[in-house]
Amino acid sequence: MALVDGMDPKAFVLAASALGAGVAMIAGVGPGIGQGYAAGKAAEAVARQPEARSVIIQTMLLGQAVAETTGIYSLVIAIILMFANPFIRLL
Amino acid sequence: MQPRTFTVPPPREVFRVGPVVVTETVVNTWLIMAVVIVVAYLLARRLRRIPRGAQMVLEMIYEGVESLVVSAMGPGRRGFLPYVGTLMVFIFLSNISGLFGLRPPTADLNTTLGLALITFFSIHYFSIKTKGLRGYLRSWLEPIPLFLPFNITGELAKPISLSFRLFGNILGGYLILGLVYFYAPVLIPVPFHAYFDLFVGFLQTFIFAILSMVLIALAME
Numbered sequence: 212m213a214l215v216d217g218m219d220p221k222a223f224v225l226a227a228s229a230l231g232a233g234v235a236m237i238a239g240v241g242p243g244i245g246q247g248y249a250a251g252k253a254a255e256a257v258a259r260q261p262e263a264r265s266v267i268i269q270t271m272l273l274g275q276a277v278a279e280t281t282g283i284y285s286l287v288i289a290i291i292l293m294f295a296n297p298f299i300r301l302l
Numbered sequence: 303m304q305p306r307t308f309t310v311p312p313p314r315e316v317f318r319v320g321p322v323v324v325t326e327t328v329v330n331t332w333l334i335m336a337v338v339i340v341v342a343y344l345l346a347r348r349l350r351r352i353p354r355g356a357q358m359v360l361e362m363i364y365e366g367v368e369s370l371v372v373s374a375m376g377p378g379r380r381g382f383l384p385y386v387g388t389l390m391v392f393i394f395l396s397n398i399s400g401l402f403g404l405r406p407p408t409a410d411l412n413t414t415l416g417l418a419l420i421t422f423f424s425i426h427y428f429s430i431k432t433k434g435l436r437g438y439l440r441s442w443l444e445p446i447p448l449f450l451p452f453n454i455t456g457e458l459a460k461p462i463s464l465s466f467r468l469f470g471n472i473l474g475g476y477l478i479l480g481l482v483y484f485y486a487p488v489l490i491p492v493p494f495h496a497y498f499d500l501f502v503g504f505l506q507t508f509i510f511a512i513l514s515m516v517l518i519a520l521a522m523e
Contacts (some may be wrong), residue, residue: 276509280463283470290473295312 224298232292238285245278313410327410334395334407363391370508374515379522382515385424389417390511397472397503400479401495408506409473411465418465421514425460429521460517464510471506475499 253271257264291297313325345356353361367387368380375382396408407413430438442453475498482491 272505273509273512276467276505277513279471280467283467283474286474287466287470290477 220302221299224302225296228292228296228298232289235285235289235292239282242279242282246275249274249278313405325410326405327407327413330399330404331396331407331413333404334392334399338391338395363387370511371515374512375519379519382518386511386515389514390507393417393468393510394503394507397507398499400476400499406472406476408468409476411469414465414469415461417468417510418461421464421517422461424514424518425457425521428518432522464513468506468510471502475502 249271253267256267260267313327316324316326316329318324345360349357364387367390368383371380371383371386393408396406396413399406400409426438429441433441442450444453479491479494479498482494
């Protein structure tokens with residue numbers, strides 16, 4: 212059964228999945244802000260204590276990687292929607 | 303004419319043993335294991351008291367991992383060095399195997415979830431070993447018994463976030479490189495390889511190892 216007259220339901224699901232993948236990647240905003248904040252604070256810390264540079268960079272990278280997790284979740288969802296679409300099989 | 307479209311195939315099936323499907327991921331893992339075993343055997347065959355040549359490189363890697371373990375877990379936990387070292391060598395070689403035209407084994411959730419489950423079971427094993435069964439069970443009820451569901455969720459989230467972080471990063475890099483190769487196969491992928499394979503590969507290795515160590519060390523306190 213087509214939702215709109217003359218429209219292939221498969222095309223509709225594919226279009227909605229493509230939109231969904233795009234919407235999922237909006238989550239990339241969060242890690243972007245978080246990682247930028249961490250990098251800014253690390254730059255301040257290096258300016259204050261240049262001798263602790265390597266420890267600061269190591270801590271910054273670790274914190275950024277943890278902050279990145281939510282963004283990675285959205286990336287995985289977007290990839291699933293694009294390349295391993297679970298909804299198309301329900302038709 | 304059918305337009306060319308970009309798709310990313312799941313790991314290819316190489317062969318089948320009865321009901322068990324052996325995919326590209328498994329075969330590439332074997333390749334990496336073979337490389338590690340052969341290199342380790344050849345380089346560690348004649349060790350000298352005064353290192354030179356390849357032995358210097360081996361000792362630099364060893365000392366790097368050792369300082370990481372000591373700084374993340376404390377000097378009394380040097381016993382974790384073999385595990386962490388193995389983990390780092392395997393994950394790093396898996397991550398950069400895209401450079402050699404292989405599909406990275408870590409771009410498959412099965413591999414990363416397996417690695418994360420080793421860490422997950424180590425957390426609970428070493429927690430019971432240091433605190434005793436009674437202390438371990440009590441740690442689920444801290445700070446107050448009402449927190450039990452939150453503690454359970456938090457423990458289950460650890461292997462999921464560990465495995466998805468590595469999987470998502472490497473798969474994302476693999477996809478972007480696939481896209482680049484699809485549209486511009488010559489010369490242009492080089493800087494993308496440097497970033498997604500070498501830089502991200504090393505960073506994710508480092509982060510997986512550090513987080514595993516911190517989680518195990520925290521459980522032992």
